[in-house]
Amino acid sequence: MDLGLNGKRALVCASSKGLGLGCARALAAEGVNLVMNARGVEALEASAAAIRNDFGVEVTAIAADITTEEGRARVLQAAGAVDILVNNAGGPPPGLWTDWERDDFIAALDANMLTPIALIKALVPGMMERGWGRVVNITSQAVKAPIPVLGLSNAARTGLTGYVAGTSRQIAASGVTINNLLPGLHDTDRAASLDKGASTEQGITMDEARAARQATIPARRYGTIEEFGATCAFLCSHHAGFIVGQNILLDGGGVNATL
């Protein structure tokens, strides 16, 4: 299937590793030129070089913290006009509901709600003027089914989801879509760090922690970044123009719900 993306330009935030990298690689495979971002220079440059080498697309790599105003300004300046925006950032730390104070909530909201909103506000007007655009926000299955230890994430991502639900419908007639991808457990550094947390907390090995988490997923495995990236590329494709304001779960059946 030709996704109709050859020659488009995308900003993929937080994309040196994990799900963001999966999205960047899948878009590059379709001929999309990229602006990639992460805080750490080394992994970012290595991933950018691999993409240039594997797919022959143009890649601009900007090392910056996307959750800060200064970081976003540098990324946006390098990005210029883009056709596709993939919003992503690290997730908030786990904890207990009694741990979290106002500042913890503000940090989570900044990273996982207000940062994607700021980037949407900066880039969507240009897409609307040009009559075509795609925004994909990487959120979490926690939006559909709360993960109690990730209360900060549950809260911030649900806020973004509400914003997208309304905004996507306000702009849909312009040819720009905004949708959310909701990852369940995927095989990334983030998943490894959550496995480590479970292993320390429960006094079990990392392998045991991973096996226990995989057993909770009907597919009995973690998702891959390639599967995740392919879904992102389809949502960005010209075939997906009628998909507006949706929340698409990629979780191996982990959320036990009919709808």
Ligand code: NAP
């Ligand atoms: P990951 O493997 O740890 O990768 C995170 C990527 O984001 C790295 O490239 C990292 O590079 C970059 N990054 C993190 N914070 C950043 C910031 N402030 N500014 C710019 N770049 C930043 O994580 P992942 O598993 O792909 O997760 C991506 C998102 O999906 C997270 O929000 C996570 O909570 C959510 N999620 C993941 C899963 C899962 O199973 N993997 C499930 C549900 C939700 P630097 O560290 O160098 O900046």
